[in-house]
Amino acid sequence: MKGFTLSLCTALLLAILASATAALAAIPAEVTLGTARMGEIHFDHKLHQKVGECAVCHHKGVERGGCRDCHGVDTAIPNMKEASHAMCRHCHKRMGAPFGCKDCHVK
Ligand code: HEC
Ligand code: HEC
Ligand code: HEC
Numbered sequence: 001m002k003g004f005t006l007s008l009c010t011a012l013l014l015a016i017l018a019s020a021t022a023a024l025a026a027i028p029a030e031v032t033l034g035t036a037r038m039g040e041i042h043f044d045h046k047l048h049q050k051v052g053e054c055a056v057c058h059h060k061g062v063e064r065g066g067c068r069d070c071h072g073v074d075t076a077i078p079n080m081k082e083a084s085h086a087m088c089r090h091c092h093k094r095m096g097a098p099f100g101c102k103d104c105h106v107k
């Protein structure tokens with residue numbers, strides 16, 4: 001019985017460890033945003049992690065998913081264009097990063 005409880009504990013611990021590692025591995029180094037009409041946007045996630053805290057962009061919490069899980073899906077809230085321009089362009093202007101259309105949209 002003792003051995004059984006012990007192996008159950010080990011199994012539980014391993015499961016917790018596995019899910020924690022899986023969550024960490026999900027942070028992308030680069031994300032391709034954009035649409036067919038406007039072209040791709042190469043978003044260097046790794047670089048941006050140094051620019052601001054996670055919550056600056058993931059304003060509903062990282063665990064709630066990517067922007068595209070809500071923006072453009074829930075029609076009651078600003079779509080991807082509106083949300084992105086408000087967030088990305090605003091910060092670029094504020095920090096003196098490039099904010100011309102072609103600095104983000106690559107055809
Ligand atoms: C400058 C803005 C910004 C910052 C800062 C930032 N992220 Fe992100 N993150 C994004 C964008 C944009 C995406 C792509 C969203 C999409 O694909 O819908 C993303 C995607 C992700 C994803 C994948 C989500 C999914 O379900 O596809 C994870 C996980 C994530 N970020 C974690 C983090 C963590 C942890 C930090 C802090 C260490 C962080 N991010 C900082 C903007 C940012
Ligand atoms: C879980 C759903 C969800 C996720 C994920 C999410 N948002 Fe939002 N976002 C909302 C909602 C809902 C609003 C409307 C205002 C509010 O409730 O905060 C909003 C509002 C915004 C606004 C204000 C827009 C305006 O015109 O006032 C910006 C900017 C924004 N989101 C950017 C982002 C970015 C960038 C990401 C990804 C890094 C993201 N959001 C991820 C749900 C989400
Ligand atoms: C918290 C501020 C902040 C936010 C939010 C932010 N950026 Fe940036 N971004 C920067 C800064 C600062 C740089 C310049 C970094 C450097 O060159 O070292 C940059 C650089 C870039 C570059 C490279 C530009 C070039 O030509 O050198 C791209 C592309 C970019 N960001 C896209 C985005 C997109 C798309 C979003 C929204 C999903 C976004 N950024 C949100 C601050 C931000």
Ligand code: HEC
Binds near residue numbers: 084104
């Ligand atoms: C800092 C980065 C950035 C800059 C600068 C920027 N955009 Fe965007 N734009 C985005 C992001 C991110 C999206 C959302 C893409 C997605 O849905 O995946 C977007 C979406 C759009 C869309 C909607 C896509 C479609 O096919 O309808 C249009 C149109 C657009 N941008 C035009 C412009 C124009 C015009 C400029 C210059 C005045 C500009 N953008 C500057 C990041 C940027």
